[in-house]
Amino acid sequence: MVSMKRVAAVAAMSVLGLSACSGTDSAGSSAVPGAASGGGGDVLASAPVATAADILPGSTMEKIKKRGELIVGGSLDAPLLSQQNPATGEVEGFDADLGKALATYIIGKPKVKIVNSASETREALLSNGTVDVVFQTYTITPERAKQVAFAGPYYSSGLTIAVKKGTTGISSPQDLNGKTVIAGANTPAIPEIQKLAPQAKIITFGGDPECVQALKQDRGVAYVQDETLLVADAKKDPSIQVVGSPFTTDPYGIGLPHGDDQFKKFVNDWLTKIQSQGVWQKIWQNSLGTVVQGAAPTPPAIGSVPGS
């Protein structure tokens, strides 16, 4: 009889799981900020296109242009940055739109194929030529710069802390000592927590939705993640709140194959162009700007970080 109950429990769980999924899906269209704006097309129409002289013969750019498609390593599940819209199949967000703008620059139209990459596979995908570039909140570090090249930084973000509403006594990373802290698997949050709160017990989950669920189910008292993601989470879900301000600076770079200096210079020139023409700022407004208060921030200076 015990096993009957188990079977019943499994059945109940799967029903729960299904209803939970459909619940988020239907809520998704309205609750995901930025999804309704749909202004990506207008921005891309005004995005710059490279002159024929910029596409050097025999270069990576020429290869991409001939192929007619830019292959981007990125995420499909990062809200506001690079998330696939289940209704249209389009990938939307800051990183995704920048990828489309780069494709426009090289090819003349925003033709992008996103290869779903992960933090364990990005270096390999770039070095074996599976993807042309990586737009995936790719923090520039000197260790990574030994294996790939970074254009940019194109954005600067930082880690911050989210807690369940009503939690007291946590306002800085040092307060996490001796507590159980949730972090995304393979995110820079893990070494940062280990450094600033060595006595914290860190548990990790694969994606942002699992981490939020775990926080709500009291698997840990705090969730450390990139500020933009946490702000979006807190906006969607009123039961969690962001405390304090970012305690790290994470410069995001555009991952490129190691040693292709021609291509790196080309991408850096493009970044300078879209920043001076206001395209970068408009893309920010359409994505991250829908949850972060104020005007678009000043983009970080290109090449300002060790490794870029």
Added chain:
Amino acid sequence: MSPILDHLPEFWQGLLVTLELTAASFAGAVVVGLAITAMRVGPVPVLRAIGTGYVETFQNLPLLVLLVLAVFGLPEIGIKAGLLATSMVVIALYEGAYIAEALRSGVNAIAKGQGEAARALGLTFGQSLRHVVLPQALRTVVQPIGNIFIALTMNTSLVAAVGVVDLTAAANRVNLVEAQPIPIFVGAGLAYAAVAAVAGLVTGRLERRLAVAR
């Protein structure tokens, strides 16, 4: 090799969790497997149906789905245990279905006359199972059960997805700092291979020692 040598304590801690998880889940899986086999070869039709249903359910659902459902779904209906404990129970229930199938094939390998003789001697169903059928059945399935043990060891790596810091999760974390995936994951792979090799040696010896002379 230095990315591994510099982080030996993390790897060691992860390996301990993996071994703990493997041992506890295997023990649980054996108990579940024995109970399900007893139900499946027993005379009560309802129990047989439940046993079959159990095996079909757990063999046909991916372990990762079960883990995610148990870790995130059960708290929604008020059942909440630690991550490691939840993972142990889920792996035990899942692998129990495979052990039950291996045991059932062992039971089927025993000549019908054995069970009939046991009944003719006046043993009850439980007694004949315990004293006559299962001891012989277990001896014939040492190797398949050893294989299930090895598969279980490898399957424990899925708990990294639900927040348990096992060997795989530890390797992931070290890689995050070092960005040297090849030596780090080859190192973790060798540790899994070592566990599997020990299991293979032990089952080989056990099989030779327990073989029934026929």
